[in-house]
Amino acid sequence: MAILAPALLGGCVAHTEPAELFALTPDIPKNRAMQTRMFETPNDRELLSASAAVLQDLGFQVEESQREVGFLRATKERSAREYGQYVKQVLVLLLSLGKVMQPVDLHQKIAASLIAHPLNPEATRQEVRVMFYRVVWKGDGQVDNQYIPPGEQYMEMIRDPEIYQQFFAKLSKAVFLEAHRI
Amino acid sequence: MIVEHPLSSRMPSRWLMPTALLGAVLLSACSPYEMRHDNQSDARTQIWLSEESQVKVRAAQTRVFDTTDKRKMLQAIVTTLQDLNCKIDVLDEELGIVSAKKYVDLERPSFLDPSYILYRPDTLLFLTRNYRAWGPFYHRSDLVRLTVTVRDRNESQLVVRASAQFYLRAVEDPVPYQQFFRTLEQAVFLEGHAVD
Amino acid sequence: MTTFTMHISLFGAGLLLAGILSLQGCAAPEVKPDLLAPTEAQMKIRSLQTRSFDLKDRNAAIRGVIASLQDLGFIIERANEGLGLVTAARFAEPNYYDVVTITVTVRQETIEKMSFRANAIYNNKPIDDPKVYQNFFAALQRALFLSQESTHSS
Numbered sequence: 428m429a430i431l432a433p434a435l436l437g438g439c440v441a442h443t444e445p446a447e448l449f450a451l452t453p454d455i456p457k458n459r460a461m462q463t464r465m466f467e468t469p470n471d472r473e474l475l476s477a478s479a480a481v482l483q484d485l486g487f488q489v490e491e492s493q494r495e496v497g498f499l500r501a502t503k504e505r506s507a508r509e510y511g512q513y514v515k516q517v518l519v520l521l522l523s524l525g526k527v528m529q530p531v532d533l534h535q536k537i538a539a540s541l542i543a544h545p546l547n548p549e550a551t552r553q554e555v556r557v558m559f560y561r562v563v564w565k566g567d568g569q570v571d572n573q574y575i576p577p578g579e580q581y582m583e584m585i586r587d588p589e590i591y592q593q594f595f596a597k598l599s600k601a602v603f604l605e606a607h608r609i
Numbered sequence: 610m611i612v613e614h615p616l617s618s619r620m621p622s623r624w625l626m627p628t629a630l631l632g633a634v635l636l637s638a639c640s641p642y643e644m645r646h647d648n649q650s651d652a653r654t655q656i657w658l659s660e661e662s663q664v665k666v667r668a669a670q671t672r673v674f675d676t677t678d679k680r681k682m683l684q685a686i687v688t689t690l691q692d693l694n695c696k697i698d699v700l701d702e703e704l705g706i707v708s709a710k711k712y713v714d715l716e717r718p719s720f721l722d723p724s725y726i727l728y729r730p731d732t733l734l735f736l737t738r739n740y741r742a743w744g745p746f747y748h749r750s751d752l753v754r755l756t757v758t759v760r761d762r763n764e765s766q767l768v769v770r771a772s773a774q775f776y777l778r779a780v781e782d783p784v785p786y787q788q789f790f791r792t793l794e795q796a797v798f799l800e801g802h803a804v805d
Numbered sequence: 806m807t808t809f810t811m812h813i814s815l816f817g818a819g820l821l822l823a824g825i826l827s828l829q830g831c832a833a834p835e836v837k838p839d840l841l842a843p844t845e846a847q848m849k850i851r852s853l854q855t856r857s858f859d860l861k862d863r864n865a866a867i868r869g870v871i872a873s874l875q876d877l878g879f880i881i882e883r884a885n886e887g888l889g890l891v892t893a894a895r896f897a898e899p900n901y902y903d904v905v906t907i908t909v910t911v912r913q914e915t916i917e918k919m920s921f922r923a924n925a926i927y928n929n930k931p932i933d934d935p936k937v938y939q940n941f942f943a944a945l946q947r948a949l950f951l952s953q954e955s956t957h958s959s
Contacts, residue, residue, distance in 0.1 A: 442897075442902065442903055443897035443902075443903050445905060445925065445927040445932045445934055445937050446934055446936040446937050446940065447897075448877075448895055448897060448903075448905045449877055449925075449936075449937050449941050449944070450940055451876070451877070451944070452878075455876065455877070455878055458878065459875075459876065491883070493884050493885060493886065495864065495887075496867050496868055496884045496885075496886050497868070498871070498881060498884040500881075500882075540880050540881050540882075542871055542872075542875065542881060542884075544868045544871070544872065556875055558875075558880055560880060581901055582896050583901065584896075584898065
């Protein structure tokens, strides 16, 4: 029990200094390269419209569109349940002799935040940057006689290059233009 | 034969207890509310929609109209959505995007969860980290999210696509879309064709 | 019988005491006269939060803010050209425990000058660390300068 409890509650989390969150870290250029593509077109309107269509194709709902700054945000709400977590929950329950019931992931909001902006003053080249992330909402649980209320949230940036590659491949197909890596 | 027989009959009895225990635990561990949501091996797979399901729903969600009047089409879409009692959240005329939500009275919530009312989809974190509740998704059985896009198909045609989300799933049943397009066709006085 | 009444009176006294205590707890805190007045510390960080750049194009300024925040790994939550407002947030990876939210407003100071004001909040506390704002404006300058550079090259 004593060993399990900290693991369950997340234990002591090392806090990050605010200044660190504003510093350029080595992985930032890498992420930028993954999330960004350049298109040789003056038509930012078509690029945004096609981006919305691609996101729609992937089951996203458009939540906001600010064309003046080339901003689109789309989300989808899905189940976040995973078999593996239930197996883990049962194992922990058995190991703790029925005292610990770990909360499992229940719902998730998957979001895409997209910005298109011109790279040169003549606006003949446009850059599209998309970021995918998900926010997960957990269910309830129990430790000893104490009830863990539902609603613990955690967030995850999507860092799978495959997702970004496929997104840009679809966008490129929709606008009939090549997507150049930057 | 004589040796094998006792072995095979002993095997199940040895596994009976753990299996029964596991089964009982699994059943008790899952509340009926949780059971209503899809279980999967990896929740991240939800980011991407498989190519098969994309193709499957695309046909039902899409209609081609023989007109280039985007503005008129958008007006008709807005009218249609209003006829359906939708609240329009996003309307971008130039990009051809309409996004709306609609409340359906399927299940009466048994209690009032402030997280549902206070839910703001545009922030990274819903509400505050310390607030504990079943969350804004708890009553999703009464909310339909709908996005409609209008894009030029060629010099003489527009393509309209509608996609809906209900109860933490994409709506893949073609019937609701057929109904939507029937209403839209009446509003725009044009007949839509399926994409070939 | 007497012990019973004593119990009753004791119970009553206890109730009364509890009532007084809870009443005291109920008194609302007094509104301080400086509730809505900026503190000295706030005045000090305001200068850190504000920076002007030689820029004419308001749209380019807002796009520069967005680009710089994206470069720093922030997720854009809202962007409004009319209001000149951008809000963005980012979690501290990899534990995702801490969250920083930043609001940037863009204001045209003169025809040639654009003023940027950034407010960053760490979890629920305003950030007064000058380094945070210096880092942000460095990133902003880079984003604006990059687009300016291409202006000059053309």
